[in-house]
Amino acid sequence: MRNIKHFLPVLVAVFILLISTAAPSQAIATDLLLTGVVDGPLTGGIPKAVELYVVNDIPDLSIYGLGSANNGGGTDGEEFTFPADAANAGQFLYVATETVEFSNFFGFAPNYTDSAVSVNGDDALELFQNGSVIDTFGDINLSGTGQPWDYMDGWAYRVSSTEADGAIFNLANWSFSGINALDNETSNATAANPFPVGTFAPLAGDAAPGIASTNPTNGAVGVPVDATITLTFSEAVTVSGSWFAIDCDTSGLHTAVPSNGPTSYTLDPDTNFAHGESCTVTIFATQVSDNDTDDPPDTMTADVSFSFTTASLSLTSVVINEYLADPADDLPGDANGDGTRDSSDDEFVEIVNVSGTDLDVSGWTLSDAVQVRHTFPADSVIPAGCTAVIFGGGVPTGGFGGALVQTASTGALGLNNTGDTLLLEDSAASTLAVEYGSEAGNDQSLTRDPDITGDFVRHSLAVASSGALFSPGTLLDGSPFAGCVSGPTVTIMEIQGEAHISAYNGQEVETSGVVTVGGNNVFYLQDPIGDGNEATSDAIFVFTGSSPTVAVGDALAITATVAEFYPGGFGSGNLSTTELTNATITVTSSGNALPAPVVLGVNGRIPPNTIIDDDSTGDANSTPTFDPQNDGLDFYESVEGMLVQVNDALVVGGTGFGEIVVVSDLGTNATGQSARGGLVISATDFNPERIMIDDALVPDEPDASVGDTFTAPIVGVMDYSFGNFKILNFDPLPPLNSSFTTESTSLASNSTALTVATFNVENLSPNDSQDKFDALANQIVNNLNAPVILSLEEIQDNSGAANDGVTDASETYGLLIAAIQVAGGPVYEYRDIAPQDLMDGGAPGGNIRVGFLFQPALVTFVDRAGGDAVSGVTAVLGTDGVELSTSPGRIDPTNTAWDDSRKPLAGEFIFNGQKVIVIANHFNSKGGDNPLFGRIQPPVLASEVQRLAQATVVNSFVQEILALDANANIIVMGDLNDFQFSAPVHTLAGSELHNLIDTLPPTEQYTYQYEGNLQVLDHILVSDNLFNNLFAEVDVVHGNAEHDTDLRVTDHDPVVAMFNFDSSAYVINDDGCYMVALEGSPFDGPASVVAVGDPGYFGIRFSVGRWGYAQGFGYDACYEIHGTNRSEFITGGLADDTIFGYGGHDYLMGLFGNDNFTGGSGADWFLGGPGWDEVLDFQPGVDFCLSVESGCKWHVKHKS
Structure with missing residues (x-):
């Protein structure tokens, strides 16, 4: 059974020159020629392969290529191009469709594999040199079935001493096995009639010209x-x-x-x-x-x-009026209106019906000089005086003047902009041809001027075109052809509707409005009154394709096609913008007042502050619910294109890429606001209230950082691009008030306090300025207090992003270490493992990696040889407990979880006599996820799959360590590129690790700013022993993520953690109870100072029992607790405790045991609980007691 690869076209010609009647082709002297083709017998008809012979040395094979012509369908051109390899005279080359079965059948592997040689026994082959055919096997215009050259389930082989046949096949130069000669054979070596591998012998001497x-x-x-x-x-x-x-x-x-x-x-x-x-x-x-x-x-x-046969001119019922051939990808405008500029899809041919009656063109064909490119389907009717437009592909979006719009049935029109032929043929074989040359190569259409009757000219040169580059479906001036039906008269609000997609999409309409904003090839049109419905926008975007001839304040009557434009194309996941295209415009008056802008915030429309979209489960465009009151996605859609105003704008996203993100009214209606003014995300709130300001109309926005405020209102038009709604301001932005500062941590190391930090240094390399090294060093020394151990992410190699094979990064580390010392910091050393070239992602050639900096004066790095880019580290039992098999060592680096991503690095350290295993990480980025304000809701997190796999690998390694020592000190830190509430971070933590970020107040949990959202990407996770027993503390040192892009040193905030390795750090009083003082306590005696928590657990500020258990003291420990002069809610433990409240109105709870209370000044409440409890400073009429056995004089009498 033959597999038919292509449908056999029906070609009408006077006669075809067949090999049986034509004079033989002339032999051609070439350096490479076809010598054999095989259609194998194994399952699937393989091996399928071609043998070629190298006549003379060829230094670069890339000038040669192969193509197959299937079932007589004519040439498909060069489908496989050889790589730039050298080949020696006398060498045989083999190109097959695959390797395994070819090797099994022939006993050796092919040189190259490609589907271009997926031929059956009736298919021809062409060999190309520099794009021209130099050798041919078979007749490309004739199926080989039943022909003398048929080689089905067999082979054909060139006769020795013959030369290449050029473009015309010479049957006499080939020998054949006969069809089915290889049936049921399993190898060439045992075949009864084997393929004569490598037996061709070349001609000695000169070849005749041909x-x-x-x-x-x-x-x-x-x-x-x-x-x-x-x-x-x-x-x-x-x-x-x-x-x-x-x-x-x-x-x-x-x-x-x-x-x-x-x-x-x-x-x-x-x-x-x-x-x-x-x-x-x-x-x-x-x-x-x-x-x-x-x-x-x-x-x-x-x-x-x-x-050959010349074109017929018998087809007179239609005129080819306009065509666009192979435009540049960056050609201004988008001919087919689908949102993607594509040199193939945007090609078009416009055909006008001049017959005087409706014309059924079903079955007609449109060809270029190579083949039929489009066959009109059934029920294709062009109304009298109207037009049809055939695009190369894509999803044509728009009305195109009411034309019949189709895309090429073969998937492309294939027009050549250096010269080609357009051939339209009807069902009776009458044809209409247009031939053109290089005049089509000016990235605009060729059109008749005037329409229908004129000669072809460049579209922009036609007077009526107003400089436009094309006008598919319409007359030169953008108006419809006389026979095309115009659309209804509707308001802008009716066009927009209560939806993301207009109900008039693809239709021509007539509407009116006032021009509010103009641009290079667009303007915005708004109804001056509106309909009073907040769910429908009063404005619309008008795409002109060239500089508009209207001015702000002009009132327009406009006939145009409604379209939905997807920035970046439909596949980008972006929402669409409803627009008008192919517009015919009439200015009815000028100098009109503009509509008042809609205030977004107090005294206007307040954006939703929690939900972006909760109605969709896929494509938001197809969701029937439109809820601008509650969904941010729908809210901004309801003001699309309108003039809007933001008062008292507070910056929540610093300047970057010409964009600043703000909230209105200084954040009055915002949620998750940090102390520094930004908006922190949570698992259920990605802050739809934030609004982006874009400089598309007024460049050079000011340098703004989070917390800055604008001194006057911001007015602009609501636009959408790159996954975000944006206000395009049309006047320079007002001045800023700024008080931005960089934080410094209070966590500091000493001989018993270990500090560690994770710091993403953003593609650091010797190519960076010394200023960047100095700024990083200053932060490490003065803002981070020179941590003992740092995990650095995005260290590039010594040549930076130059793709030169260099992977070593010693110079990068050396420059940073030297800058730290100049900044007054300590001596650091580094450890890393250089990646394989181009295997770890990031900028091509940069070879970013994670690495350690450490202070050898305070900590010892345990160097253990054997670690390299591809060898995995394991946990083993050594003479003094668990240890790493190599240090440093990469964790499972060949696992597919790390494909094109940074591999984690494990290092073994000794601090104050205790072993600490540190794992540095940089998980794969979030690139490829759907935008938050995108078409797909909820957004699909495509990148999360790999991070989940990476988290699983690292967690498994942690389990491997803990299986050998449950009390091992393990620190896992780095840029995990995901949030503290995400599935990958939860998977990494498992039940084995504690994320220190979770111990911070929610509005302090951020290390990165993206599109105005503060979020955590950088984490420090620790094992039980470090978390419970060593006073683990953490601090995010803010100052980079919130800063203006041009002013910050890197885009991440570093995270610092401290652990106390002093076994004598706990203070015990004479009664054997632990002494504890809350941070800020006036108590000046010896005690363990502990941080006061957020009052989230039933309002309790400090529970000594919970704290003591976390330190490993168990439930039987007793405590002496000292509060502060603030109001506190303090609880004791299960044993006998002494609690001091000091100033403020305190709530002191003893829980179990015999407890003593001293409330101090202020109105205090004492709750004793089971046991004998006593208050030592009760104030009658001020304090209140409950379940206290001694020291309280009740000021509330109980009725008997």
């Missing part, structure tokens, strides 16, 4: 009547006398003037051909001789003939 290619090609149809003829020979030749003849069946013999040569000759006939006739060109062998001295042979061995 024809390598012709234009028109043999069998070409629709050739223009004024065409020239190009003949390309296999080598330089000399022609003499009457060396060619051109004979046509209607117009007869044609003389022509030859030009160019000596390899390629152009024949320009003295008179045009007739329409619809067949012509044959013959080249006479004896009149063509080669120019070399290696004779014989000298002349061609035989005459060569080929034929």
Whole structure:
């Protein structure tokens, strides 16, 4: 059974030159030629392969390529290009569709694999050199089934001493196995009739000249009547006398003037051909001789003939009015309106029905010079006087003047902007042809001027076009053709509707409004009154494709097509912008007052502050619920294109990429606001109240940082791009008030206090300025108090982003270490493992990695050899407990979880006699996730899959360590590129680790700012022993993430943690109870100073029992607790405790045991609980007691 790869086109021609009737092609001397083709017998018809022979040394094979012609469907061009390898004379090359079965069948592997050689026994092959055919097997225009060259389930092999056949197959140069010769064979070696691998022997001596290619090609149809003829020979030749003849069946013999040569000759006939006739060109062998001295042979061995058919002009019911060929990807505008500029999809041909009646074009075809590109489907009717537009592909979006709009049925129009032929053919084989040349290569359409009757000109040069580059479906001025039906008259609010997608999408409409803002090729139009419905926008975006001729304040009557434009294309996940395109505009008045801007905030419309979208489960466009009162996505859609105003704007996202993110009214209605003014995300709140200000209309926004405030209102138009709604201000932004500062931590190391930090230094390399190294050093020394151990992320190699094979980063580390010492810091050393080149992601060539800096004066790094880029570290039991097999060592670096991503680095340290294992991480980025304000809701987190896998690998390694020592000190830190509440971070922590970030107040939990959202990407997680027993403390040192992009040293805030390794750090009084003083207590005696927690656990500020248990003291410990002069809620433990309240109104709870209370000044409440409890300073009428056995005089009498 044959697999039919392509549908066999039906080509109408006067005759086709077949190999059985044509003169043999001329042998061509080439350095590479086809010598064999095999259609194998194994399952799936494999191996499928081609053998080639190298005649002379070839230094660069990339000038050669292969293509298959399937089932007589004509050339598909060069489908496989050889790589830039060298090949030696006498070498055989093998190209197969796959490796495994080829190797099994032949006993050796192919040199190359590609689907281009996926041929059956009836398929032809072409060998290309520099884009031209130099050798052919089979007839590309004829299926081989039943032909002498059929090799189904068999093979064909070139006869020795023959040479390449050029573009015309020579059957005599090949031998054949016969069909089914390899059926049921399992290997070539045991086959009864094996493929003769590598047996071809080349011709010794010179080859005769021959024809390598012709234009028109043999069998070409629709050739223009004024065409020239190009003949390309296999080598330089000399022609003499009457060396060619051109004979046509209607117009007869044609003389022509030859030009160019000596390899390629152009024949320009003295008179045009007739329409619809067949012509044959013959080249006479004896009149063509080669120019070399290696004779014989000298002349061609035989005459060569080929034929073509000229275009017919019998099709008069339509006119090809406009076409766009192969435009540049960055061509201004988007011809098919689908949001993506694509040089293939945006090609189009416009066809006008001039027949005077509706015209059914079903079954008609549109071709280029190569093949049929589009077949009109059933029920394709062009109304009288209207037009059809055929685009190359994509999703045409818009009305296109009411035209019949289709896309090429073959997936592309394939138009060549340096010259091609458009051929329209009806069901009766009547044709209409348009030939063009390089004039189509100016990145705009060619159009008739005037429409229908004029000659073709560049579109922008037509007076009525107003400089536009194309007008598919409409007249030059953008108005519809007379026969195309215009749309209804509607308001802008009706166009917008209560939805993301207009109910009028794709329709032509008439509407009106006032121009509020203008741009390069757009403007915004707003209804001056509106409809009073807050769910429908009063404005719309108008795309003109060129500089608009309207001014702000103009009132317009406009006829246009409603479209939905997707920035970045539909596949980007962005929402669409409702717009008007192909507009015909009438200015009805000028100088009109603009509508008042809608205030976003107090005394206006207050944006939702928690929910972005909770109604969708996929595509938000298809969600029937539209809820601007509660959903941020719908709220901003309801003011799309309108003038808006933000009062008392507070910056929540610093300047970057021309954008500043703000909230209105100094954050009055914002949630999750940090002490420094920013908005912190949570698992259920990604802050829809934030609004982005974009400088698209007024460049050079000021340097703003989080917490800055604008001194006057900001007014602009609501736009959408790159996954965000944005206000485009049309006046310079007002001045800023700024008081931005960089924090410093109070956590400091000493001989018993270990401090560690994670710090993403943002692609640090020697190519950075010394200022950056100095600024990083200053933060490490003066803001982080020189942590004993640092995990650094995004260290680049010594050559930075230069892709030169360098992976070593010693210079990068050295510059940073030196800068730290200059800044007054201690001596650091570093450890890392250089990655394999280009294997760890990041900027190509940068080879970013994680690494350690550490102070050798305070901590010892345990160097244990054996670690490298591909070897995984393991946990083992050593002489003094658990240890790393290599230090430093990478964790499972060949696991697919780390593909194109940074591998984690484990290091073993000794601090104050105790072993600490530190794991530095930089998980893969969040690139590829859907935007928060995107079309897909809830957003799909495509990147999370890899981070989950990475978290699983690291957690498994932690379990490996703890299985050998449950009390091991493990620190896992770094840039995890995910949030503290995310699945990857929870997976990393498991039940084995504690995330210190979780101990901070919620509004302090952030290390990074993205699009105005403060969030945690950088974490420090620790094992039970460090968390419970060593006074673990953590601090995020803010000052980078919130800063203006141009002013900050890196985009991440560092995180610092401290652990107390002093076994004598706990103070015990004479009664054997632990002495504890809350941070800020006036008590000045010896005690363990502890931080006061957030009153989240039933309002309790400090529970000594919970704290003591976390230190490993158990439930039986007793405590002496000293409060502060603030109001406190303090609880004791399960034993006998002494609690001092000091100043403030305190609530002191003893819980179990015999407890003593001293409330101090202020009105205090005492709750004793079970046991004998006593208050030592009760104030009657001020204090209150409950369940206290001694010291209280009740001031509330109980009724008997």
